[in-house]
Amino acid sequence: MTQFLRPNIRAMAGYVPGEQPRDDGIIKLNTNENPYPPSPRVAEAIERVLRSDRLRKYPEPVGTTFRQTAGRVLGVDPDAILVGNGSDDILTILTRAFVPEGGLIVSPTPSYLLYRTLAEIQGARFQGVPYLDGWKLPAKWPLAEANLTLVANPNSPSGTMASLEELETLAGQLKGPLVVDEAYVDFANQHALSLARLPNVVVSRTLSKSYGLAGLRFGFAVASPKLVRELAKVKDSYNCDMLSLAGAAAALEDQEWLQANRKKILVTRARLGKSLESLGFHVTPSHANFVWATRRDRAVKPMYEELKSRNILVRYMDYGEHGNGLRITVGADAEIDRLLEELRKMV
Numbered sequence: 001m002t003q004f005l006r007p008n009i010r011a012m013a014g015y016v017p018g019e020q021p022r023d024d025g026i027i028k029l030n031t032n033e034n035p036y037p038p039s040p041r042v043a044e045a046i047e048r049v050l051r052s053d054r055l056r057k058y059p060e061p062v063g064t065t066f067r068q069t070a071g072r073v074l075g076v077d078p079d080a081i082l083v084g085n086g087s088d089d090i091l092t093i094l095t096r097a098f099v100p101e102g103g104l105i106v107s108p109t110p111s112y113l114l115y116r117t118l119a120e121i122q123g124a125r126f127q128g129v130p131y132l133d134g135w136k137l138p139a140k141w142p143l144a145e146a147n148l149t150l151v152a153n154p155n156s157p158s159g160t161m162a163s164l165e166e167l168e169t170l171a172g173q174l175k176g177p178l179v180v181d182e183a184y185v186d187f188a189n190q191h192a193l194s195l196a197r198l199p200n201v202v203v204s205r206t207l208s209k210s211y212g213l214a215g216l217r218f219g220f221a222v223a224s225p226k227l228v229r230e231l232a233k234v235k236d237s238y239n240c241d242m243l244s245l246a247g248a249a250a251a252l253e254d255q256e257w258l259q260a261n262r263k264k265i266l267v268t269r270a271r272l273g274k275s276l277e278s279l280g281f282h283v284t285p286s287h288a289n290f291v292w293a294t295r296r297d298r299a300v301k302p303m304y305e306e307l308k309s310r311n312i313l314v315r316y317m318d319y320g321e322h323g324n325g326l327r328i329t330v331g332a333d334a335e336i337d338r339l340l341e342e343l344r345k346m347v
């Protein structure tokens, strides 16, 4: 049967997500999940749905109730919100909507590896624009003709950010849409929601990281209401189920919970960065819930392997000529203590 597949599907390797071991004894610092549980209001909202007879029916196709909540909490027009089954779904919808077969997706690199995979699935080309020194975007963007330009902000693996001015300048140079992927933005000090008023900017968000809901699968985009209506044509009719819609709305309602966890994570992030530096790593100042740790004096891949053998998972990333390093999620304090204890034995 595989001979009938589209040639681009046969040719592609497929996205490889970070390992998701079942073993609870593992310290998991490899996929930027939140070490703290989500707001208890999430489970309450989900239980309310389960106890009602609502599961019999289809969920709201465009997530009207969630959109009202998110619109109020974030100060945006509810009609400007597109719901997704995780922000990966949002990115898939955007790719399907904007990128023709043979088209072009561009992003600064190194960045989120899924962007290339989305191009491969679509039968489109992917081209990276290397970040300049210090993870800076080139002021004059070299590939204005892309069908879709994606900027993770904060970026992964670096945790660095482009300023709003830099993003606006980029959007102004592009002939196509710019997606600002704000998966990690709640750990930063600024966001780009205000840029969603520009005609070619879409801002993407997820509840996987800051809200501690990676398992629920919920993301959303903010763009002009006119564009959101068009994008809704492309998505699965019921791309978000009733439980995730209810849980996501409840999570957004509890901003106090979000802020309390954010605060703890930022304190741990600062401590982790300093400690890694004292162990000889170079740590890029991070605006996300992970840090990018590199070193010149020795290879870090054996450290990743050694940590893994001691039940501590971090992410080893090798970007070829753009270098390699360890991307380490900011876990709970006890997890970071264990990580540092093991690293101390290795350097």
Ligand SMILES: Cc1ncc(COP(=O)(O)O)c(C=O)c1O
Pocket (backbone or CB within 6 Å): 031, 032, 085, 086, 087, 088, 089, 112, 152, 156, 181, 183, 205, 206, 207, 208, 214, 218, 219
């Ligand atoms: C930059 C970036 N965007 C999007 C995502 C996807 O998140 P979600 O869980 O919402 O699909 C991730 C997840 O790691 C990410 O790193």
